[in-house]
Amino acid sequence: MRAAILLCLLAVPVAVGLLGDPLATDMRAVLLPPSPEHPLGTDALGRDVLARVAAGAVTSLGAAGLALVVSALIGLAVGAATGWSGGRGSAVVRALVDVAAALPPLIVALVAGLVAGPGWTTLLLALIAVGWLPFARQADALTASLRTRQWVLAHRAMGAGTLRIWWRSLLPELLPPVGALAVVRLPALINTVAALGFLGLGPPPPAPEWGAMLAASVDHLGVAPWLLAAPLAALVVAQFLIAALPFGRRTDRGG
Template sequence: MSEPKAASLLAQSIPSTYADVPAKRGALYKQVLKRLKNNKRSLLGLWMVSLFIFIAILAPWISPYDPLEQNMDKLLQAPSLSHPFGTDEYGRDILSRIFYGSRISLMVGIVGVVISVVFGVAFGTIAGYFGGKIESVIMRVTDIFMAFPGFLLALAIVSVLGPGMVNLMIAIGIFSVPSFIWITRSAVLSVKNKEYIEASRSMGAKHRRIIFKHIIPNSIAPIIVLSALRVATAILSASGLSFLGMGAQPPSPEWGAMLSAGREFLRTAPHLSIVPGIAIMLVVLGFNLLGDGLRDALDPKMKV
């Protein structure tokens, strides 16, 4: 099942349990945490994600070498005690580059998703809450963007803006916005006609207060799920763009760029590509497991 479809189904099911009783939200959150703790796959994903975040934060202190320091006496060395993951074609320590590369990959993934959430939730809420011509315009534009494969759309945006980290994050953010618009609109449509919303309107509450006080808080569950899943997609897409030379530029220790540089040495030094490839696989797997666990935990139809 695709990410938007899974989150959309969650958006339709959550309001009946979570949004109808705002006063009991604290107790419901405890139940969600209990479900999350009992899900072994989500805990594994959480540990994996936490490990990479820990590595990214402490990279300057735990890296044994400077990731950009070249040593022509140690070119293409195999893994050893002094260099656990070996060295690359310039004698740089791969372990140190992997540690620093986690900073880049996580930053691109998280910042890209934050951009998507901000614009996706804003437009999705406007479309779902106000409806009419505004909704038609927003959703038709969204349909046009969704007609393009996400990676190709990001590639086209980077091609226009030019390679670089900032442009890469913008591209990743833009190509994920349509999914958040659809999910947010679906969630808003499910809650905007609830009794407590009608009570707020009858008491003279303004649209802004209703949206920020009731609509968005009670539509947040599917957005959280999609965000976790989208971080994995963003990291994978960013690595793919860097692999093609459209993302982080040398000598930046970005995993996709490292993977691209290592393909020329697959026969003589396969560790140049294997190590960053495994790093990408593990962080993407971690976010996917965490996202699946959040989806199950936030679904009121699931049993503990």
């Protein structure tokens, strides 16, 4: 119920904002305060802030969500494979995760942006390069414990192939905890995307993005505080919405 209410709080203004053009400039409407015509005011180029926040929700949340999904899929596949086989593969995954713990995604993305230039492609690749490792370690540990369960051993004794066991037995056990980890990591990814946009390493102007909007608001805080308040409020609402999402429950088959 709480998640549904928060979803409406975010979806309604986003839907209204998407009706406007986030790139349309009007030099006769520069830095206008919130009004019925512009519910969140306008920026230094006369662009509607609500339209830009709404478009920024699609780009910022979309980038974080895409990086998260790809990272989870890669980590799930690699971790399940190493956990099933055991041996050196598991040791390598654990070592990589330990190394990645000292390399926050923000730093990796910052270095990648400085080397390859700003843009969504560079940002996504940098986030995925680090983001898949925690999922791999989780899947590795879970698979290593599950492969010795009696119901898995029974499937193997009956001649079931590895892929069938993974699809019918292991995957339903792995998806809930992987989904829970994804929910936990999503807010950090959203903040990382916004931080990189604030530093100018996101999509180039005039693309609407929450971090870039926060950076642009700094020069106008005294006369147009709504330029800071609007994207900041969007980030806060998004965080609360994610916190309200169900984590899912694992069902143990016993054994």
